[in-house]
Amino acid sequence: MIENKPKQIFLIAPDLLGESLSLQLSSEESKLEVCLRKDQLRQHPSLVIWSIESTEIADAILIEAKRLKEKWRPSPLLLLLPARISLKPSELLDFECDGILQDPDFDLLQETIDTLHKGGRVVRLDDSLEQKNLLNQNSFFGLGNSLFKTS
Numbered sequence: 001m002i003e004n005k006p007k008q009i010f011l012i013a014p015d016l017l018g019e020s021l022s023l024q025l026s027s028e029e030s031k032l033e034v035c036l037r038k039d040q041l042r043q044h045p046s047l048v049i050w051s052i053e054s055t056e057i058a059d060a061i062l063i064e065a066k067r068l069k070e071k072w073r074p075s076p077l078l079l080l081l082p083a084r085i086s087l088k089p090s091e092l093l094d095f096e097c098d099g100i101l102q103d104p105d106f107d108l109l110q111e112t113i114d115t116l117h118k119g120g121r122v123v124r125l126d127d128s129l130e131q132k133n134l135l136n137q138n139s140f141f142g143l144g145n146s147l148f149k150t151s
Contacts, residue, residue, distance in 0.1 A: 006033040007117065008043055010072065013051035013080070021051075024106055025113075032113070047116055048072045051080035055087050058094075065095045076116045080104065081125075089125055102126045 009025065011018055011034050022034040035041050048068055055061065069077050076098035083103035085092075092100055099112050099122040112122045 005043075006031045007046040008033045008035055008041055009047045009049060009113070010035050010038070010041060010045040010075075011049045011051070012068075013049070014053060017051055021049075021109075025110075045072060045075050047078060047113060048075050049078045049080060053082055055081060055085040058087055058091050062095055065097055069096070078112060078116060078122075080109075083126070092125065093123070099123070100125070 009032055011022060011025075013021060013036075018036050022036055025032050025034045035045070050065070050068060052061065065077060065079065078099035078101070079095060079097040081092070081100065081102040085102065099116050101108065101112055101122065102125045104112070104124065108124065112124075115122050
């Protein structure tokens with residue numbers, strides 16, 4: 001009989017957040033084992049979750065995401081973003097992650113993990129992100145237009 005071992009997830013996150021998510025995700029009913037360090041892994045992880053605190057340097061995130069995908073292939077990569085980000089949605093899609101969540105609640109995180117384990121993809125961003133980028137773009141052009149009108 002095949003033993004039903006828990007799936008191991010490799011979580012890369014700031015200390016306090018990592019510990020909290022690890023405890024929540026590793027509950028007995030979830031059948032998930034969350035590892036915060038490589039040396040805790042007993043097998044290739046079924047999923048790699050990378051939680052970042054800042055999105056200021058898109059190129060650095062892109063390079064690290066590619067590195068993580070290469071290193072942990074074929075495991076999917078889930079990118080967790082903070083509530084406030086400075087990137088456009090199109091820039092976020094350049095990261096080519098299997099999942100991208102912006103400031104998810106625990107239920108959404110669990111649903112996403114299930115979807116990724118089944119081979120799906122998930123991208124959930126705050127709706128206000130696109131609006132904020134449009135407002136910034138319009139205000140910039142608005143300023144430029146007013147400067148041209150006054151000269």
